[in-house]
Amino acid sequence: MTQPPPGNYPPPQAQGAAPSSHLVLGILTTLFCCLPFGIVSIVKASQVNGLWAQGQYAEAQASSAAAKKWAIWSIVATVLVYIVIGILIAVGAISTDFSTTTTTY
Numbered sequence: 001m002t003q004p005p006p007g008n009y010p011p012p013q014a015q016g017a018a019p020s021s022h023l024v025l026g027i028l029t030t031l032f033c034c035l036p037f038g039i040v041s042i043v044k045a046s047q048v049n050g051l052w053a054q055g056q057y058a059e060a061q062a063s064s065a066a067a068k069k070w071a072i073w074s075i076v077a078t079v080l081v082y083i084v085i086g087i088l089i090a091v092g093a094i095s096t097d098f099s100t101t102t103t104t105y
Helices: 023-032 035-053 057-090
Strands: none
Touching (some): 023 035, 023 057, 035 057
16 A cells, blocks of 8 residues: 655646647737627636646646637627628618718708
8 A cells, every 4th residue: 555755745747838828819809809708718818827837737728728719709700790791781781971071951
């Protein structure tokens, strides 16, 4: 019967560097794309380094992947919205008037 070594030892370190948090991508998609999806991306990205430091390597990699996934969904949602708006303008459902002149009667 073997016993664990005495003392409080830190968890073993994983080989390699921590996964990318994709925080910059999350911030950019929050500012320029779909706000709700971007916020989820930022939350997931902020968990990566803490999980990695705690030795929860699988969870850190899962949070990294989730942050990237939500940022990509934010970009896709924004592109789809612009496509739908373009189609509605093309078929005349949305009228755009960019004239700056005013008429007086």
